[in-house]
Amino acid sequence: MRLSGRFGRFGGCHVPEILVPALEQLEAAFLDAQQDSTFATELGELLTHYAGRPTPLTRCRNLAGNIYLKREDLLHGGAHKTNQVLAQGLLAKRMGKTRLIAETGAGQHGVATAIVGALLGFETVIFMGAEDVERQQLNVFRMRLMGAEVIPVESGGRTLKDAINEALRDWSASFETTHYLLGTAAGPHPFPTMVRDFQRVIGREARAQMIEQVGRLPDAVIACVGGGSNAIGLFADFIGDDVRLIGVEAAGKGLGGAEHGATLLRGMPGILHGAETYVLQNGDGQVTDTWSVSAGLDYPAVGPEHAHLKDSGRAEYVGATDAEALAAFKALATGEGILCAFESAHALAHALKLAEREPDSAILVGLSGRGDKDVAQAEQLLGPSA
Amino acid sequence: MSRYAAMFERLGREGALGAFVTLGDPDLQTSAGLLDALVAGGADMIEVGIPFSDPVADGPVIQAAALRALNAGVRVADCFELIAGFRAKHPEVPVGILTYANLVVARAGFMRDAAEAGAESLLIADVPALEAERFTREMDQAGIEPVLIAAANTPDATLGRIAGLAKAYTYCVSRVGITGTHADGEFDGELIERLEKAGAPPPIFGFGISRPEHVRAAIRAGARGVICGSAIVDLASRGGNVTELVRSLKAATRNDSGPQ
Numbered sequence: 224m225r226l227s228g229r230f231g232r233f234g235g236c237h238v239p240e241i242l243v244p245a246l247e248q249l250e251a252a253f254l255d256a257q258q259d260s261t262f263a264t265e266l267g268e269l270l271t272h273y274a275g276r277p278t279p280l281t282r283c284r285n286l287a288g289n290i291y292l293k294r295e296d297l298l299h300g301g302a303h304k305t306n307q308v309l310a311q312g313l314l315a316k317r318m319g320k321t322r323l324i325a326e327t328g329a330g331q332h333g334v335a336t337a338i339v340g341a342l343l344g345f346e347t348v349i350f351m352g353a354e355d356v357e358r359q360q361l362n363v364f365r366m367r368l369m370g371a372e373v374i375p376v377e378s379g380g381r382t383l384k385d386a387i388n389e390a391l392r393d394w395s396a397s398f399e400t401t402h403y404l405l406g407t408a409a410g411p412h413p414f415p416t417m418v419r420d421f422q423r424v425i426g427r428e429a430r431a432q433m434i435e436q437v438g439r440l441p442d443a444v445i446a447c448v449g450g451g452s453n454a455i456g457l458f459a460d461f462i463g464d465d466v467r468l469i470g471v472e473a474a475g476k477g478l479g480g481a482e483h484g485a486t487l488l489r490g491m492p493g494i495l496h497g498a499e500t501y502v503l504q505n506g507d508g509q510v511t512d513t514w515s516v517s518a519g520l521d522y523p524a525v526g527p528e529h530a531h532l533k534d535s536g537r538a539e540y541v542g543a544t545d546a547e548a549l550a551a552f553k554a555l556a557t558g559e560g561i562l563c564a565f566e567s568a569h570a571l572a573h574a575l576k577l578a579e580r581e582p583d584s585a586i587l588v589g590l591s592g593r594g595d596k597d598v599a600q601a602e603q604l605l606g607p608s609a
Numbered sequence: 610m611s612r613y614a615a616m617f618e619r620l621g622r623e624g625a626l627g628a629f630v631t632l633g634d635p636d637l638q639t640s641a642g643l644l645d646a647l648v649a650g651g652a653d654m655i656e657v658g659i660p661f662s663d664p665v666a667d668g669p670v671i672q673a674a675a676l677r678a679l680n681a682g683v684r685v686a687d688c689f690e691l692i693a694g695f696r697a698k699h700p701e702v703p704v705g706i707l708t709y710a711n712l713v714v715a716r717a718g719f720m721r722d723a724a725e726a727g728a729e730s731l732l733i734a735d736v737p738a739l740e741a742e743r744f745t746r747e748m749d750q751a752g753i754e755p756v757l758i759a760a761a762n763t764p765d766a767t768l769g770r771i772a773g774l775a776k777a778y779t780y781c782v783s784r785v786g787i788t789g790t791h792a793d794g795e796f797d798g799e800l801i802e803r804l805e806k807a808g809a810p811p812p813i814f815g816f817g818i819s820r821p822e823h824v825r826a827a828i829r830a831g832a833r834g835v836i837c838g839s840a841i842v843d844l845a846s847r848g849g850n851v852t853e854l855v856r857s858l859k860a861a862t863r864n865d866s867g868p869q
Contacts, residue, residue: 224739237710239666240737240758241782243767378672384663391665396786494710494735495663507685508715509662 224250228412230531236412238391238497245398250413252318257420262313269309273342274299276306276424280432280587285558288578290571291441292590293429293457296563302592303453304335307421308404312339315402322346322401326390328355328383328449329518329596330362331564332406337371339404347371350389352382355518362596380512383522387496407450408526411497415455415526422456429587430460437585443467443577446589447569448540449484449519451526453591462537469577470529471569473515474542482514486525487533487540495524501533516545516604517565517597543572549604551575552594564592565600611754612703612729613777616653617811617833624824624862625834627813628652628841628855629707631660631674632691633683635846640678643845644695648702650855653862655695656836657728659688659708666709666734668789670839674846685716689726696727705730705756705777713744720751730777732756738763738770745774756780759804759812761797768807778813779804781832788816789839796830821861828862835862 224247228234236246256262270276278297283290295303315323323345327333333349340347349366353375356363363373379385387410394403408418426444433441444461446454448470458468475483483489486501493502495510503511503523515521532538543551548565551572555561563571567590574588594601602609610618616625628647633640647655660675660683667675692704706728713719713733723731731753736744738757745755754776759768761782771779781800801812811833818824819840827835837858845851 235740236737237735237740238737239734240763240767241760241785243737243739244762244764378669379662379676388663388665392668392787395666398785491715493714496665497735499714502711504711504715506715508712509679510711 224412225254226250226413226416228416230415230528231534233499233527233530234412234415235499236497237494237499238411239395241395242391242398245394246411246413248318249314252314253413253417256314256317266310266313270306270424274305274309277428280429280436283559286554286575286578288582288586289584290574290578290586290588291433291437292588293425295425295453295589295591296561296567296593300335300338301595302331302335302564303422303425303456304332304406305338306424306456307418307452308335308339310421311402311404312343312345315345315404316343318402320400320402322348322397323404324348324350324390324393324397324401325404325406326383326386327351327406328386328521330355330359330366331519331592331596333366333371333373334362336404337366337369340371341369348393349373350376350386350393352380352386353377354381355383359518359596383518384510391496408452408455408528409450409496409498409500409524415498415528418452419455419459419528422452423459425453425456425589426458426460429457433585433587439585440464440466441587442581442584443469444587445469445471445570445574445577447471447520447566447591448487448525448529449473449522449566451529453589455526455528457589458538468532468538469573470538470540471573472540472542473517473520473569474544475514475516477544478542481511483542484513484515484520484522485542486523487529488542490523492530498524498527500524500527500530516548517569519564519566520569541573543569547572552601553605553609562594562598563590564594565597567591611777612701613654613754615701616703620653624828624832625653625813626651626824626855626859626862627654627656627834627836629656629658629836629838630842630845631658631671631678632688633660633678633681634674634842635677636681637683637687637691641691641694643851644691645698646852647841647855648699650852651859652855653834654703654705656705656707656838657688657692659685659706659712661709661712664709666787668787668839670789670843674842685712689722692726692728703729703777705732707732707734709733710735720747720753724752728753730754730756732758732780738767738774741774758782759800759809761800765803765807768803768809772807772809775810778811778833779809780836781812781814782816786816796827796832798830801831821857824858824861
């Protein structure tokens with residue numbers, strides 16, 4: 224490896240030996256692409272004319288306080304996932320791979336991977352926990368419509384973590400022809416560095432838009448954290464600024480119990496899916512089941528750079544419960560006419576709390592995805608009259 | 610002399626048969642009996658998996674075994690007790706632990722506990738040579754011999770690193786994939802030559818060894834031994850005669866020991 228792949232004590236490349244050459248090849252392709260202006264040009268064209276960048280910065284007109292939304296919900300595919308999926312798709316082409324595999328939880332990353340598979344002509348296979356396949360049939364159908372094969376994973380708890388296990392197992396046998404298009408800024412090096420760099424367009428645009436539209440930087444930048452790719456993409460260009468960075472984890476049914484996905488708040492340092500990072504686990508080191516109303520935050524580890532930002536104190540991490548997220552989801556719908564993803568609603572929930580305490584602070588919220596996928600669940604939870 | 614070194618010396622040109630089971634599968638008592646059954650069949654070395662919730666290097670058979678053990682409430686401490694019990698009965702047979710990094714970092718003194726229980730070696734499936742040094746240093750201090758994996762696609766520079774860090778044996782993977790992958794009977798003699806040139810510990814093939822002809826092919830390719838895991842675990846889970854299977858595999862380590 225040419226880079227250390229470490230963020231303080233976190234990160235690294237903890238995979239079976241057989242996968243190390245595949246990750247070295249990926250790191251080399253990533254570093255070469257960064258030096259190659261044709262890569263940047265092609266990616267830029269796709270982001271602009273295919274995906275719809277730049278995304279707007281929207282000031283909330285009716286919610287209390289001074290809240291600005293970075294509108295990744297308006298990106299093609301319906302979430303920030305498309306940014307880095309297009310980039311990894313181009314990298315896979317450069318490496319001469321013909322097949323893409325990916326894991327997905329709620330199905331957003333699976334849909335994004337199916338999009339790039341169709342666009343760039345890959346055979347595409349999506350691993351999805353069998354439990355999630357049942358819960359997210361619409362996204363499963365979307366992936367299949369775009370030509371991807373969806374494989375339900377029956378092992379373990381049959382959710383996202385098991386889908387990642389299965390994707391890693393497939394890749395151990397298929398890496399010569401196959402690129403593993405990991406969906407977040409987690410996992411083994413070089414994924415955390417690479418995915419962050421492909422997602423930092425979110426923060427770069429938002430920073431320039433704040434200066435242009437508001438005339439100053441925000442006081443606080445808030446994003447939800449599951450694996451952490453939208454948060455690290457939004458944070459990256461603000462790390463050197465005097466700006467509070469706040470990651471919001473899924474507090475689920477409450478941090479007092481076990482039904483949450485608050486890895487940084489309740490986990491312990493460990494090693495999972497290739498990275499040294501915080502992990503929700505029992506005293507023996509067995510990884511525990513997580514819970515969140517939003518499938519995208521339902522993950523027992525977290526990107527290693529967030530682990531480092533937490534320990535170094537540069538970013539703070541808080542939780543929002545299912546109920547708080549749902550209330551924020553509804554407030555944004557009725558107040559601003561925007562249906563956001565349940566994941567993004569966690570970030571907004573904390574922004575609303577902060578705005579109440581600090582009505583004059585300019586708060587930038589990463590609205591990472593749109594809420595279409597959650598509408599049926601929202602109807603169940605809120606009742607048909609909402 | 611370590612138990613592995615003594616074993617290789619005793620065997621001479623005969624191949625070593627390693628037999629793998631997951632500890633605590635399906636419960637502690639059955640698991641203890643299974644370990645004895647492996648020795649009764651003639652296993653030269655015992656490899657034991659400490660069950661982990663997310664075994665990414667394992668195929669369906671070993672995954673299911675880990676799940677059975679965890680569902681039975683088996684803890685890491687129970688696994689060390691099983692090893693200690695085995696050690697008391699079988700003082701000479703080397704015991705190697707195969708597990709995953711999160712269990713090792715979660716337990717302060719994992720290596721020391723493993724050594725005190727009587728284990729000889731430790732292989733951490735998701736720690737490649739690149740990340741191994743901090744672990745092998747701790748193993749050296751605790752008196753546990755590090756085992757690292759070498760695959761056909763592992764470059765020479767990494768084999769050199771393995772030679773510098775590993776002790777008991779080198780766990781060779783001749784083909785891509787995960788445990789239980791169906792073997793095609795092809796074992797990579799070139800990997801063995803490259804390991805020898807690098808000065809790595811004796812090569813032992815794992816992954817996809819389920820029948821006597823696989824054992825013969827591996828030994829013929831120059832391996833000093835083989836490890837059979839999924840076939841044993843699968844047979845045990847169906848109530849089959851594990852001692853007989855081990856005996857047939859062990860016999861195959863002798864067949865090709867003479868000139869062709």
